Amino acid sequence: MPRYALRIEYDGAPFAGWQRQVDHPSVQGAVEAALARIEPGSHTIAAAGRTDAGVHAIAQVAHCDLTREWGTFRLSEALNYHLKPLPVAITACVRVAEDWHARFSANERRYLFRVMSRRAPVTLDRGRVWHVRPKLDIEAMRAGAQHLIGMHDFTTFRSTICQAASPIKTLDAIEISEHESAMGPEIHFRLRARSFLHNQVRSIVGTLERVGAGSWHPDEVRAALNARDRAACGPVCPPHGLYLAGVSYPQDPFAAQD
Incomplete structure (x- = not known):
């Protein structure tokens, strides 16, 4: 077939x-x-x-x-x-x-999470970005994200109903960048790994948002990771800001069409 x-x-x-x-x-x-x-x-x-x-x-x-x-x-x-x-x-x-x-x-999955930071309610991108009101500290979030790069036990950052055999994953990159759009400032979180646990990306972004808002110190992300306890995680952010942005293979099957 x-x-x-x-x-x-x-x-x-x-x-x-x-x-x-x-x-x-x-x-x-x-x-x-x-x-x-x-x-x-x-x-x-x-x-x-x-x-x-x-x-x-x-x-x-x-x-x-x-x-x-x-x-x-x-x-x-x-x-x-x-x-x-x-x-x-x-x-x-x-x-x-x-x-x-x-x-x-597949040998890599890539996810994008979009956050829009402004006081006014989101209208045109409603349901496609996570709307947060406080201005987030990009450098603090980047510092917190560094604690998560590499191979770790991500028990803290996975759903209690996750069916993966092991909580140990290797997170290759977390890139956090600011973007100006016609609707207002956006923050993009881009995460890369061979595979992810259930709710891992949303748990990570929700935790880093607490760092950006000043509620957490960047080093508290390391403490949460080391706790290996779901209760130590920050809030899980909503799904509508999350996008499966791409999948990589040893040989890209779509290369000739792109």
Whole structure:
């Protein structure tokens, strides 16, 4: 059966997350339903990561197996037609080897978290950024973030329902930058790792926001990490500022299309 890799963009607001669910809409379910429209029957797709309810994606990656050969342009166009009017789009489609896997072949995930810092309520970007009122201290947050880089036991920063076999992960980078937009100042948190624990990014950003707001000293982030206790974590920030921004592979399957 020919296998195809799909790069997928979506607004997570209408969905209960990526993973297919019986009684709630999901991104996986939407794409599988679109596949059933072009090749009748049941379809199961695998993704690089399972985003939670309300989390968005700029470049989620999934793969599907079909019964016949498709031109990649025609396949992406057909899927996008059947995905309307849902806020889900196939932005790239390529044929891959039958043993290529969206999840297990990946060697890095990248997440973006957007924070808008202004007094006025957010209107145009509502549901796409986390709105905080106090001006955040970028340098203090960067200092706190340094305690989290590298291999650590991230028990403090993972959900109590996380199903990962181990809390030990290697966080390759946390980049924190300021950006001026027409709507106001934004702070972007960019995190890179081979894989993440459930709620790890939101737990880290929520904790660093406390540092930026002056409620925590940067060294308290190290103390929270070393506690290996979920109760030591700062607030978990809301999902709507979070984006799965990209997935890397030893050989980029989409390189020829970009």
